[in-house]
Amino acid sequence: MPPERFSVTSSPPVSLTTEPDRFSDQAWELLLASQDVARRWRHGAMDVEHLLLTLLRDRRCANWIEPLPLDVDRLLDRLEGFCADQPEGRGNTLYIGDALEDLLEAADRRRDAWGSRLIDVPHLLLALLDDRRIAAGLLAEEGLSEDLLLRQWRPGGAVPAATADLPPPAGRVVPASTAAPRPGMARPAPVPAGAGLPGRASELAGGAASGPVRDRPRAAAGPAAEPPLRLELEEEGDG
Numbered sequence: 001m002p003p004e005r006f007s008v009t010s011s012p013p014v015s016l017t018t019e020p021d022r023f024s025d026q027a028w029e030l031l032l033a034s035q036d037v038a039r040r041w042r043h044g045a046m047d048v049e050h051l052l053l054t055l056l057r058d059r060r061c062a063n064w065i066e067p068l069p070l071d072v073d074r075l076l077d078r079l080e081g082f083c084a085d086q087p088e089g090r091g092n093t094l095y096i097g098d099a100l101e102d103l104l105e106a107a108d109r110r111r112d113a114w115g116s117r118l119i120d121v122p123h124l125l126l127a128l129l130d131d132r133r134i135a136a137g138l139l140a141e142e143g144l145s146e147d148l149l150l151r152q153w154r155p156g157g158a159v160p161a162a163t164a165d166l167p168p169p170a171g172r173v174v175p176a177s178t179a180a181p182r183p184g185m186a187r188p189a190p191v192p193a194g195a196g197l198p199g200r201a202s203e204l205a206g207g208a209a210s211g212p213v214r215d216r217p218r219a220a221a222g223p224a225a226e227p228p229l230r231l232e233l234e235e236e237g238d239g
Contacts, residue, residue: 016101017101023119030051033054034054046097049079051128055128056076064122069143107119110126
C-alpha cells in the first residue's frame with residue numbers, strides 16, 4: 001500500500017503594505033499619498049506609476065528629486081499618459097498591483113543589504129530602476145542609473161538632510177540578516193477622508209480611460225487594525 005500523501009497549500013505572501021513599522025515616516029507617507037493618486041485616477045489597483053507620480057511632484061520628496069538630472073515635466077506627462085491607458089476599477093476596493101509588491105520587496109532587500117533599519121526613499125528610488133512595468137524604462141531614458149544615485153548620496157554629493165543609511169563602502173561585507181521570518185501585521189484601517197495629495201488637473205478632471213490589465217492583485221490580508229500611519233489597501237483572495 002503506497003504511503004498516504006498530504007496536500008500542502010502554501011500561505012499567500014504577506015504584503016509589505018500591511019507592515020507600516022517597516023518604513024520610515026517619509027516612505028510610508030509616500031505610499032499613503034500614492035494611494036490617493038490611484039483613487040483620483042479611479043484605478044482599481046495602486047501600482048508603480050502612482051508611486052513614481054507622487055515621488056516626482058510631492059514637495060516633501062524634493063530634496064531627493066531636484067538634484068537628479070531629470071526632466072520632471074516630461075516624466076509626469078509620460079506617466080499620466082500611461083495612467084490614462086489603465087482601466088478604471090469597479091467599486092470602491094483598491095488593490096495592490098504585483099509590480100508595486102515586487103518593487104517594495106526589492107526596496108526591502110536594499111534596506112537589508114545596506115544594514116538599514118527601515119525602508120526609506122533611497123531604497124525605493126533604487127528599486128524603481130529595476131521596475132519592469134514603467135519606471136525603469138522612463139528613468140533610463142533620463143540617464144538615471146544606480147551608479148549616479150550612489151555618487152549623489154555619498155560624501156561630496158548633495159545628500160538630503162534626512163537620509164537613510166548609505167550603502168557600505170566597497171569591499172565591506174555586510175552580514176546576512178539572522179532575524180526570524182516576520183509575521184504579517186493586520187491590514188491597516190481606512191485612511192480618513194481627505195487624506196493624501198491634491199492631484200494634477202488631468203487627474204481631477206476625467207479619471208482614467210480603459211486599457212489592458214497588466215497585473216493581478218494579490219492575496220487577502222488580515223483583519224483591520226489601526227497603526228499610527230494608515231494605508232487603505234485590500235488584497236484579493238483566490239476564492
